Amino acid sequence: MNKHIYKLFALTLALFLGSCSDFGDMNIDRNNPSTPSTAALFTSAIRSMPGQVASSQPLEYVQHLTQKYYTDSSRYGASDFSYNGTYQGPLEDLQEIIKLNSDAETAEKQLINGSNENQIAIAKILQSWYFWMMTDAWGDIPYSQALQGRANFKPGFDDQSAVYDGIFATLKSAASSLDVSGTISGDILFEGDLSMWKKFANSIRMVMALRLSNVDAGKAKSEFAAAMSDGVLEEGENVTYIHLSDENNDNPWEDAFETRRDWTIAKPFMDYMKSVNDPRIPVFADKAVNTQSYEGMPYGLEQDQAGNITPNSVSFLGESIRQKTTPTYILVRAQLLFSMAEAAHLGMIGGGEAAAEDFYKAGIKASWEQWGVFDQAAYDAFIALPEIQYSAADAVKKIQYQKWVALFMNGFEAWAEWRRTGYPTLVPAPVPLNQFGTIPVRYDYPTTERDLNGSNYDAQVSKMGGDEQNVPVWWDK
């Protein structure tokens, strides 16, 4: 009897042990797809673009907007700046697209979404745009060593000049490798129109080139001319992100006003537009309830002073700017035209002041068209105003003021242009909360660099002389 039980037990045990480590497919994650779709990765990477542009902080720095109640951020108070979401999000998604289209093992499977070369090129163009946005805000950033996953958990910082060189080179080679007769799937920006991607790439190069005007005039000139001859956005063309009406795809400014009323038009911006009776005012601003007129909110007041101004006496961000389907402008032709005007004025391209004036006027027109307020008679009167009329003597100032208006709601670009040229003339918040008392000219690094990338971070900080918001980036001279 006992012998039998022992045997039975031994047998059970042996059967049990024999198959112990085989669990079949039990541990395959069934909650997430295991098979990638580059089209869906593209869609995801493009979906992050408006968030990048919609950031409110630079809109405060350039005094497009100011907070009505909680004025700390308008006074440059404590804030966390982070590029982490961009690296982990769209940049990594695009890196995956490049990998999937490059590895012999996976490349063929991706052909249903477009040729491997085209997918790689577009991924690189979009990556370059993100890197460009980040380097202009932070200066030196992880670039050549970034996005390597397990191969490098300590990406070092590249000098901004190297990042610029890298982006120029990448955009050139990517744009030239595009076969515009093809298409790609998942492209919610240009609906698969590869020629638009090419123009987008060249347009980025153009704006970047002008940004070097103070730090490397030679390179600025050659890169600008090259970008222009390669073909940028043409008349009536803007890089526009279309928002859908559903909550997950609507304009972030609509969300910002859903339950709150934080954002008013800053008085310096409003007063400048009012001084020239700018027809874009009714688009950008709501009327103050009490007076039924457009009234800017003094910029960056202390909270008690801000509180003494009743909300009914100032203009909040215009209703048409914060509809669910209000588009986000990623890069607009008006900006390119103003850039060309400045380039012509500076002799970076031919045509001299006459060309500069033409580009300048075309820029104003393009912006009015973009915001839907173009009217020939009003336009003719506007450009004849002495404050607006082009003059070679203060060409940069005039161009920049109009660029400032044209770049409304694109804080990063407006902030970069202000840093580069010093226009418009801005007075910092009266009682700033930061330690140096001036408008920030840089974002400080996210705390993850300090915490997780200490040796690179420390080296970077000592090289820069401090990870502070008053340390200018390389091109800001």
Place this chain on the structure above:
Amino acid sequence: MKRLFLAFALVVGAFGVAMAQKSVTGVITDQSGEPLIGASILVKGTTTGTVTDIDGTYNVTVPAGATTLVVSYTGFETTEVEVGTQTVLNLTLSEGITLTEAVVTSLGITREKKSLSYAVQEVDQKDLNISRSSGLINALSGKAAGVQLVGSPSAGFREGSIRIRGVNGITGSDPLYVLDGTPVSASAVNLDNVESVSVLKGPAATALYGNRASGGVVVITSKKGAKGSGLGIDVNSSSTFDNVNLLPEYQNEYGGGYDQEFIQFSYNPAIHPASWAAFDGQNIIDYSADESWGPRLDGTPYRPYYSWYEGTPDFGKEVPFAPQPNNVRDFFETGMNLNNNVAFYGGGDDYSFRINYNNITRELVLPNTRQEKNFLSVNGNFDLSKLITVSANVNYQHTYQKGNILEGYGAGLTGSFNQWFQRQTVIEKLRNYKNADGSFNSWNISSPEDTRPLYWDNPYYDLYENAPHYYENRLYGNFGITLNLMEHLKLQGFIRTDLLDYRNDSRFTEGGLGTPFYATGKGNRNEMNYEALLSYDGVAGKVSYDFNLGANIRRNNNEAYAASTVGGLAIPGFYNIGNSIDKPNVSDLVSEKEVRSVYGRGSLGYDNMLYLEFSVRNDWSSALPQDNNSYLYPMIGASFVFSELMNSKVFSFGKVRYSFAQVGSDIDAFQINTVYSAPSNTFYGSLPAMAVPNTLRNAELKPALTSTHEAGLEMKFLNNRVGFDFTYYRDDNRDQILNLTVPPTSGFGTAIINAGNISRQGVEVQLTGTPIKTRDFNWDITLNWAKNESVVEELADGLDTRVIGGSGFEGGPFWRGISVHARVGEEWGTVVGRAYRRDANGNRLVGENGLFLYDENVELGSILPDFTGGLINQIRFKNFRLSAAIDFQKGGQYYSVTRMFNAYSGLAAETVGLNDRGGNKRDDPADGGGVRSDGLLANGQPSDIYLSADTYYKQFFGLGEEWMTDATYLKLREVAIGYSFDTQKLGLKFIKRLDVSVVGRNLALMFTKVKGFDPSETERYWYEGGQLPQTRAFGFNIGLSF
């Protein structure tokens, strides 16, 4: 097959065998002749037994072949007596050493405590449930050395969790709770049905539980019926009532606004009704302000927010602008906790059972909150024959919960009262949150013209209109069969189950700040364990031995389905996912995991003096890569009862012990293969969006291995009146599976890795004493004390820091970079953040604008305590009993969001009063008011710059150093005073026991650095993110036995 059938037939045949047996009766007394009530009588070698009744008499059925009765009683020497042919056996027990103190260890195996080679601490039922706590986790606080309660605010439903041997941020996890052998969650334990709790602390004790026991094991043994004991009924009823106890200290001198001047209402015929003309010139305040830097609360007539709602009695009326010192306290109600329990138990010759029903109804101090729990347990076993015993333990639990707890930063309640508020707000007015037209009012409106809530809803609206619900059904327990194959050899089989399903919902009704919203979730979490255990024991001369061989298959299946509306509700007031305006967000998750294990253990004893123990276990986990999913880990230990060699009156017991153990562990299911994330809310129109997840997975993952050395010394003196138990341990946690934070510029935020080595060492001390021990007066003291430190010896290649918590890493707002680090070569738990800039002498430095200068990235101290512990007193005088439990912590810091915002928004008492030159802080600095930053200017002189009070206090926003708060505390957590009636004298003979007691919880925070906060209740072990206030409870309890 034929042989198998034969075996089966034999087993079944055994049913029929009638056993010869007889009855033995008698009286058990102490040396003075007093009957001992409840002494236990066990027939040696069987599971048959009984207890003595009120007269000390017993009646036990002794099966044929049994020769000896074992009689035991707490505090008396256990005595064995031969039955022989007698049928009446009277016995006198002598007081003395209880060497056979038994504890429940791994796999439910009861062992003599003195034979153990590792630390196990038993928590008595009477120590556990002093103040009728609502749950096991709270009840365990301070009751065992090295057991720390974390994250359990008394005002909420949250039970928190316990950490054994330190809050280990690296691998720290909840302990495994095992109820009668079945792994369950702590909330499944009904305290009224608990017989005893053993805390198995280190890997040596828990090795046999395998990889889930890295946080220790809490072994819970439920009450059971006894064989041959007749019917018994226990009834217990307790009611406790709690009220908000600790609140931050508020100021009551200034009301809402940013400016001390009242604003005058200015009538504007263009926008105001003509009837409002009369209001012209009336004082109003800045209603949009959610801070209290406004006018002085001096009784000046003004128009409160509620006077702007037309059609209400208050419309148009001015009231004095007056302080409301108790407004926050008035908001909270009296909470209650009603706990009723009834148990029926008993047993015959070959069976025993216990049926227990428990109902717990709780209401919090927050309005419109309720929790109802119903437990039903049936526990029984039945000897089918001498060969076979079957047992079943079936528990059903139903939980219903309602309530909007609203704590944390920005949440409606604490967000208002402790972060953003107008101090003069009148709670009674707030209570009428609904206007006549059905819309909702709030203290925070835009202006007289726009009386919709601006940034804050009325908290009553949130509590009454938006209350979420939760429903849970849980069925757990086991079915077991024991085959007594031969003398000393038995085989047990168990099927253990814990099946849980839940449903929840939450909503925003229309009219508040949130977009109308409805969310619901459903799911189930099921665990099955199939277990076989072969046991063999015996004695050969002076050597005793026992061996076990076991196998287990554990299977976990979870499903979770959750959906929420997007973009609002199409039909107002219809709360259904189908009513979503946009495509609803849906998540549909499953997980499946299986761990197969075989294990063996054994122990040898020599002459009641020397013991040797070993175990070995191998696990195969489905969650690990197939090539790496098998791992083996051993344990070995020895103990030496050196007191056996001595014979001293003073020195009654002494033992040294040592053990070495390893425990392997794995990872959750579905973490290995590379995937992409594609949640339902990332569609763009009909196009799906897919992303690379932020966590980098690892197909090369290995199992982790923890190695522990543990040594202990246990001594008792003076007839066991005084004793101590000292334990030292050191763990090396190698290849820990961590979701390591990596620089996101790598493309990933975290990576799953096997990390190098994290060591942990500590000491635990338990002191016990009985200062008084007489027939009428008994006083027992237990002191628990523990110290633990964890050092990061090594992380993964090239990485030197792991961020445990902080901005961007762990929920909760930290503003500008407070984070907690685990750094190579250091103890984990360093807080890094913004600190005052100081000179070489430690003086704070002040800039020319009068604000403190600061530096980023400074170490602000450690969150870890120096030591923790508890003190329990049990005093019995005649029929009275006093129980008191104190717990304490020395050192460690936590980050206080509440304090920061109370200062920032001008709510805190510190923002008013006199400055250091005798002026009013709130006055203009030019008039002698303001506050000076107490530090040195660049010229080395103390700053003489006075800042306006709001500028001064707002400078501390994000200045981490200012808000790191010492967590040292000493707290009288529980007290109970009870009386046991002599029911015989009362002539209530049918009642065996009648006990009444009054109880109190959170009675006194005897020491804390910052008043108004209870460091023992912080929601996380290193911060409170704006949590609810501490509450204090009083109540009474009545217990009856029939």
